[in-house]
Amino acid sequence: MAVATTTPRRPRGRRTQWQVFLSALYRNKLALFGVVFMITLLLTMAASPWLPIPSPTRINLAATFQPPSAAHWLGTDENGRDVFARLLAGGRVSIAVGFAAALLTVVIGSALGVLAGYFGGLTDRVIMRFTDGLLSVPVFFLLLAVVAIWGSSITVLVVALGFTRWMGPARLIRGEILRFKAMEYATAARALGAGHLRLMVRHLLPQAMPALIVATSIGVGNVMLIEAGLSFLGLGIAPPTPSWGNMLTASQFYMWTAPHLAVYPGVMILLSVMTFNTLGDVLRDALDPRLRSSGS
Amino acid sequence: MVRRFSHLLAALAVTFALSGAWAQNLDAPRGGVVQIPLATTPGSLMPILPSELASAIINWTMFSPLTAVNPWTNEVEPYLAERYDANEDLTVWTFYLHQGVTWHDGEPLTAEDVKFTFDAIRDPETAATTAPDFRGVVDVEVVDTYTVRVTLEASDGFFADRLSLGGNEIIPKHILEGFDSLYDATEFITRAPIGSGPFKMRNASPGNFYELVANEDFFLGRPFLDGLTFRVVPDGNTRVTQLLTRQLDWVDLEAPQLPSVRNNPNIAVTTFDSLGYQLFAWNLRNPLFQDPRVRIAMTHAVDRRAMANTVSPGLGYVDDVFIPAGVEWVARPDVEYREYDPELALQILAEVGWTPNADGILERDGETFSFYILVDRGDVQREQMGLILQQYFTDIGMDVEYILAERGGRWLEETQQRTFDTRLAAFPLPNLDWAQRLYTCNGPFNSQSYCNEEVDRIFRAVLSTIDREEQSRLLTEVGYVLHADPPNMVLLWRDRMTAHAADVGNIPPNNIKDSMPFSHLLYRQR
Numbered sequence: 030m031a032v033a034t035t036t037p038r039r040p041r042g043r044r045t046q047w048q049v050f051l052s053a054l055y056r057n058k059l060a061l062f063g064v065v066f067m068i069t070l071l072l073t074m075a076a077s078p079w080l081p082i083p084s085p086t087r088i089n090l091a092a093t094f095q096p097p098s099a100a101h102w103l104g105t106d107e108n109g110r111d112v113f114a115r116l117l118a119g120g121r122v123s124i125a126v127g128f129a130a131a132l133l134t135v136v137i138g139s140a141l142g143v144l145a146g147y148f149g150g151l152t153d154r155v156i157m158r159f160t161d162g163l164l165s166v167p168v169f170f171l172l173l174a175v176v177a178i179w180g181s182s183i184t185v186l187v188v189a190l191g192f193t194r195w196m197g198p199a200r201l202i203r204g205e206i207l208r209f210k211a212m213e214y215a216t217a218a219r220a221l222g223a224g225h226l227r228l229m230v231r232h233l234l235p236q237a238m239p240a241l242i243v244a245t246s247i248g249v250g251n252v253m254l255i256e257a258g259l260s261f262l263g264l265g266i267a268p269p270t271p272s273w274g275n276m277l278t279a280s281q282f283y284m285w286t287a288p289h290l291a292v293y294p295g296v297m298i299l300l301s302v303m304t305f306n307t308l309g310d311v312l313r314d315a316l317d318p319r320l321r322s323s324g325s
Numbered sequence: 326m327v328r329r330f331s332h333l334l335a336a337l338a339v340t341f342a343l344s345g346a347w348a349q350n351l352d353a354p355r356g357g358v359v360q361i362p363l364a365t366t367p368g369s370l371m372p373i374l375p376s377e378l379a380s381a382i383i384n385w386t387m388f389s390p391l392t393a394v395n396p397w398t399n400e401v402e403p404y405l406a407e408r409y410d411a412n413e414d415l416t417v418w419t420f421y422l423h424q425g426v427t428w429h430d431g432e433p434l435t436a437e438d439v440k441f442t443f444d445a446i447r448d449p450e451t452a453a454t455t456a457p458d459f460r461g462v463v464d465v466e467v468v469d470t471y472t473v474r475v476t477l478e479a480s481d482g483f484f485a486d487r488l489s490l491g492g493n494e495i496i497p498k499h500i501l502e503g504f505d506s507l508y509d510a511t512e513f514i515t516r517a518p519i520g521s522g523p524f525k526m527r528n529a530s531p532g533n534f535y536e537l538v539a540n541e542d543f544f545l546g547r548p549f550l551d552g553l554t555f556r557v558v559p560d561g562n563t564r565v566t567q568l569l570t571r572q573l574d575w576v577d578l579e580a581p582q583l584p585s586v587r588n589n590p591n592i593a594v595t596t597f598d599s600l601g602y603q604l605f606a607w608n609l610r611n612p613l614f615q616d617p618r619v620r621i622a623m624t625h626a627v628d629r630r631a632m633a634n635t636v637s638p639g640l641g642y643v644d645d646v647f648i649p650a651g652v653e654w655v656a657r658p659d660v661e662y663r664e665y666d667p668e669l670a671l672q673i674l675a676e677v678g679w680t681p682n683a684d685g686i687l688e689r690d691g692e693t694f695s696f697y698i699l700v701d702r703g704d705v706q707r708e709q710m711g712l713i714l715q716q717y718f719t720d721i722g723m724d725v726e727y728i729l730a731e732r733g734g735r736w737l738e739e740t741q742q743r744t745f746d747t748r749l750a751a752f753p754l755p756n757l758d759w760a761q762r763l764y765t766c767n768g769p770f771n772s773q774s775y776c777n778e779e780v781d782r783i784f785r786a787v788l789s790t791i792d793r794e795e796q797s798r799l800l801t802e803v804g805y806v807l808h809a810d811p812p813n814m815v816l817l818w819r820d821r822m823t824a825h826a827a828d829v830g831n832i833p834p835n836n837i838k839d840s841m842p843f844s845h846l847l848y849r850q851r
Contacts, residue, residue, distance in 0.1 A: 086716075087716075088712060088713055088716045090628065090631045090632060090634075090635045090713065091631070093635055107635070107709065108635070108709060108712060108713065109635075177731065177734070180730075180735075263702050263703075263729075267728075267729045268708070268712060268727065268729060269712055269715065269727055281562065282561075282579070282581055282705045283581045284562055284581075285562075285565075285581055285582050285583075285584050285585040286581045286584055287581075
């Protein structure tokens with residue numbers, strides 16, 4: 030028997046989720062600033078091939094440590110490379126690593142979380158004890174070991190970050206699934222003959238989406254911070270590919286003579302991480318009906 | 326920025342030259358403590374065991390070698406050995422020890438200790454760093470309480486010089502002979518060593534600090550200082566900051582850190598020839614680089630002077646002589662410097678058959694000119710030079726990858742197994758014997774597999790004489806051969822700097838490590 034589902038009609042006067050999000054964003058000025066910054070950054074990165082900026086890896090020994098000018102908008106670094114171009118290229122790498130690793134984290138975490146929450150019993154115990162076990166390992170040191178063994182490339186970083194940070198989302202999703210699977214609509218779907226997979230994927234997981242989206246947004250910021258930390262220690266993105274982390278590493282040597290070289294990537298990391306974290310707050314406000322109704 | 330450094334350094338050099346700052350004050354005040362940084366916790370306080378820079382620094386203050394390099398003159402001098410001599414064909418070396426030397430626990434130091442140490446170094450179980458230097462030792466014999474005779478299988482004019490280079494300091498037989506393996510003496514290795522050097526351990530806190538006090542009975546005279554404190558400070562910028570805040574008294578200084586101590590009346594800067602160079606090494610097992618013309622062409626492809634001025638403004642020089650200018654007794658071969666000339670580089674490569682393909686990449690018989698540069702992480706200069714070299718080689722159509730690897734990991738592994746394509750490294754030549762280690766076919770440090778029969782022949786002649794003039798003539802001759810068939814590309818003969826508290830005296834124009842055998846001369850003004 031086919032189950033007919035219709036989208037509940039929105040009561041008159043109720044706002045769409047998009048409107049709620051925009052309203053929450055407007056209220057959180059820090060997040061609004063962050064979103065404007067991130068959109069500007071992403072647009073500039075997208076437009077960079079058409080902008081009159083030099084190659085981010087082109088070395089020019091005749092023009093090291095240049096101040097800002099028309100040719101070099103933020104000046105040049107110790108190798109005469111254009112700092113603005115490197116910030117954009119580094120941002121592409123840092124943000125891409127952040128998104129890819131956060132997505133991988135969420136995919137692994139939600140798959141295991143759904144399985145544990147839905148089946149319960151032995152499955153739940155095994156998955157959760159495994160999760161607890163991994164949570165007890167200091168992730169940063171685990172990452173250091175992984176990168177030391179397999180070397181540092183973008184792929185290794187994304188996979189390593191994904192596989193060492195899925196435990197948070199897994200616990201979160203498990204909790205959500207436990208809550209939703211006890212609800213009447215889930216019982217109804219089961220009574221109407223929905224199989225395990227359909228129940229999990231079509232009925233339970235979408236309900237946990239708000240929590241997942243929030244976790245992803247905050248995860249992107251956290252992953253970017255870890256990537257910057259690893260690159261700063263020389264174990265993240267390896268030169269000549271620029272990343273904000275390795276730009277910071279290179280600049281620490283010139284702290285006494287050219288401290289601004291550390292300021293640029295430092296500020297970019299700060300703003301980006303702040304953006305994703307505050308965006309997470311806004312999304313939570315917008316997507317969680319309980320928070321919305323309480324007016325928080 | 327570059328010009329600012331250059332002027333400042335030139336001014337410093339002139340100041341020191343005029344003031345004769347290298348002279349030692351042998352009538353200095355007594356007392357006080359000097360604090361010196363270590364970048365890592367010393368791996369071993371037993372000098373002959375494999376160790377790193379931090380161990381070498383601290384061990385030289387607690388243990389005595391038979392010979393030592395004077396850090397003011399770079400000449401080898403007798404140290405624990407009052408004097409030494411060799412037979413005519415330089416196969417038997419006899420060392421006469423200072424009499425009345427005692428260990429830090431009061432026991433006498435004798436020829437038995439020297440034999441014990443040398444035998445331990447020769448024992449493969451010890452895996453001593455300097456074991457390769459003892460490969461030619463046939464026998465170590467105690468002649469009497471204060472005389473030791475070492476017999477070699479072949480002439481070796483540098484045997485006594487080599488004992489000065491660290492890792493050959495004498496260790497106490499009476500304490501260590503009871504252990505099956507030296508590695509079992511863990512207390513000795515980590516916190517309670519007994520040596521015969523100018524300072525002895527009072528308080529070791531591995532990972533934090535090591536407090537040493539003056540050895541009142543040191544055979545070269547009681548140290549001027551009452552003590553030395555070594556602090557573990559891994560970060561270079563933190564070390565400079567601690568110098569400014571008087572938590573440290575003597576630190577290595579990199580050019581970009583110079584402005585932080587400039588104009589500070591409490592801090593003095595010393596500039597000196599490091600007698601070592603940064604080099605770009607080709608692996609000559611790789612057919613790509615076997616033709617010397619290819620190596621010469623690649624040398625013309627790089628503006629080495631511009632690169633040196635960028636990575637080390639005003640500190641050091643570049644030339645195509647493989648012996649440091651600081652070793653003044655060796656005459657410099659009159660060879661032409663290979664100027665930056667990419668057109669000439671391409672012309673030479675074309676003669677060898679390498680011409681650009683449709684993509685602009687050099688190609689010969691369907692094979693592209695592709696290789697990677699292996700760079701060890703941690704040395705900022707080399708990291709920077711690797712990137713610059715990559716660009717120069719790419720600019721003439723080579724397909725070059727830059728690989729930054731852990732020094733203790735892939736870099737070392739590929740160096741030892743000789744599997745790298747090309748690599749960056751630094752090589753010290755504190756003593757000319759080291760040249761043969763790098764450039765002879767079977768040299769222990771010849772990881773680039775360089776082999777030139779003529780070079781081997783000349784070095785055999787160098788080792789079979791102790792006549793400095795003859796050695797000088799031969800080394801000049803080697804210079805011409807090496808220029809025609811370059812073993813590596815000289816990137817920078819490094820000048821280095823240290824900064825120290827202005828009230829500390831007798832700071833040699835040398836790096837901290839190599840100054841340590843003479844740490845008893847350091848003093849603190851009242």
